[in-house]
Amino acid sequence: MPKPRKTEATPAELYGPLLACVQERGILADGKTFVDAVPLRPIADIMADFERLSPGDEALRRFVDANFRLPARFDPPDPAAPTQSLRAHIRAMWSNLARDPQSGAINSSALPVGHRHVVPGGRFREIYYWDSFFTMLGLVRDGEIALATGIVDALTDLIEDHGHVPNGTRTYYLGRSQPPLFHMMVALLDDARPDVAARRLAAMKREHAWWMEGAEDLAPGMRAHRVARLADGSLLNRYWDPRGTPRDESWREDVETATGSGRPAGDVYRDLRAGAESGWDFSSRWLEGTSLSSIRTTAIAPIDLNAFLFGLETAIAACGDSDATLYAEGAERRREAVTRHLWNEEERYFGDYDLELDQLRPSITAAALAPLLAGLATGEQADATARATRKHLLAPGGLRTTLVDSGQQWDSPNGWAPLQWIAVAGLRRYGHPELAQEIARRWVATVEATYLRTGLLYEKYDVESPAIGRGGEYAPQIGFGWTNGVTADLIDAVEDAKRL
Structure with missing residues (x-):
């Protein structure tokens, strides 16, 4: 087990003006590079020398090279015709994406990870929260139970250390989490050993308490933290981050977004951070207009977040300990709140709730399927959701993310592996196997067609073409953990059904 770090300070807290200078000048192509670097000398000495540094980008670049060990550059392989089937390629990729336990060098941004685990791939060199379920x-x-168990054990450690699972295992992610799927990972492993089950149940309760912080004292019409x-009197959750500063890893982009927005910069930064916590970074779901500067994530109660928390509450209740009734009652109150405020009775699908305007947000999104996955919907709601999904969200290459083409990566024309699986699993749960099968078939065909052209798997896909996805703050990444996991599961599920 790696030793605890001596500091959990973020790069922005450690390097202040140096980080701002490096990021805003753009001397490194990817803003994540510098915040993942390891200092080669005491920080006080580095900062003292920085104050005397001559102006100019070249001098700054030489200074960074001399004082930091930058992460290894990842150069994706050139596309080439594959030499093995898609399913065989996925099996072979696990060893490439697996990582040994990490101690986390002092004053680096890396958090310690005490277990062997899997990373998404590309620029994503660390564990990411909700990615991990779909990878699992x-x-x-594929029988990689030890790796899957290592992920859950690592996430359990994180909850015990921080009260929540951070967005990823970096200090600059500690202010935010991601969609809370830890309980689904626990269920996927189904480890009945009493000591293991007790520890994971305690972690689930602690994570729930973190999401619900401030709820008990919250008056009607008020918001605090993530509640x-x-x-x-209904209680719903939202995404939120306590830091009203640019994201360390996307500093330049966030400063540019806030500049000229006409809004207090801190509000923009917090909404960007909350959008990153949602996993949908970024999407028209969170925008007031078409510009990213109109983002207002913290003013929205998302349907998928509340469905996942309903799932967490019901999972804790199902464990049957002395607190079971308390969590079961909380789940029922959440079901009532979601039904009252997040169900669009006129259009017949679930949506996000605007906390400031006190009304549902317009337009259906793939998040509407999350209540089916969690078992929150009624049979009638599920049937209506299936009809709306077929009418609006079913694309030639899988499930659409939204109906809006904003240029953001969590919008049309992109489709994402986790959203395909959530939809397929939710539709199957409520007796719509044909639509589930159609989404799965189209998604697998999209991934396979691109794989046959390139020999690679990507984090996102254009489900209209189909092709590699586009948009966002960085080039499409390959690897890719959750695409591998979801596609493998859907391929095998189809084959399992054929054998029945």
């Missing part, structure tokens, strides 16, 4: 689907399918009390 493939690991379990919002509506005028009728």
Whole structure:
């Protein structure tokens, strides 16, 4: 087990003006490069020398090279015709994406990880929270139980150390989490050993408490942290981050977004951070207009977040300990709140709730399927959701993310592996196997067609073409953990069904 770090300070806290200078001048192509670097000398000495540094980008670049060990550059292989089937390629990729336990060098941004685990790939060199569940689907399918268990053990450590699972295992991610799927990972492994089950149940309760912080004292119409009390007393959750500063890893982009927005910069930064916590970074779901500067994530109660928390509450209740009734009652109150405020009775699908305007947000998104996955929907709601999904979200290459083409990566024309699986699993749960099968078939065909052209798997795909996805703050990444896991699970599920 790696030793605890001596500091959990972020790069922005450690390097202040140096980080701002490096990021805003753009001397490194990817803003994540510098924040993942390791200092080669005491920070006080580095900062003292920085104050005397001659102006100019070249001098700054030489200074960074001399004082930091930058992460190894990742150059993706050139596309080439594959030499093995898609399913065989996925099996072979697990060893490439697996990482040994990490101690986390002092004053680097890396958090310690005490277990062997899997990373997404490309620029994503560390564990990411909700990615990990979808990656685990493939690991379990391929018998990589030790790797899957290592992920859950690592996430359990993180909850015990921080009260939540950070967005990723970096200090600059500690202010935010991601969609809370830890309980689904626990269920996927189904480890009944009493000591293991007790520890994971305790972690689930602690994570729930973190998401619900401030709820008990919240008056109607008020918001605090990640909770919002509506005028009728209903309680819903939102995404939020306590830091009103640019994201360390996307500093330049966030400064540019806030500049000229006409809004207090801190509000923009917090909404960007909350958008990153959602996993949908970024999407028209969070925008007031078409510009990213109109982002207002913290003013929205998302349907998928509240469905996942319903799932967490019901999972804790199902464990049957002395607190079971308390969590079961909380789940029922959440079901009532979601039904009252996040169900679009006129259009017949679930949506996000605008906490400031006190109304549902317009337009269906793939998040509407999350209540089916969690078992929150009624049978009638599930049937209506299936009809709306077929009418609006079913694309030639899988499930659409949204109906809006904003240029953001979590919008049309992109489709994402986790959203395909959530939809397929939710539709199957409520007796719509034909639509589930159609989404799965189209998604696998998209991934396979691109794989046959390039020999690679990507983090996102254009489900209209189909082709490699586009948009966002960085080039499409290959690897790729959750695409591998979801695609493997869907391929195998189809084959399993054929054998029945």
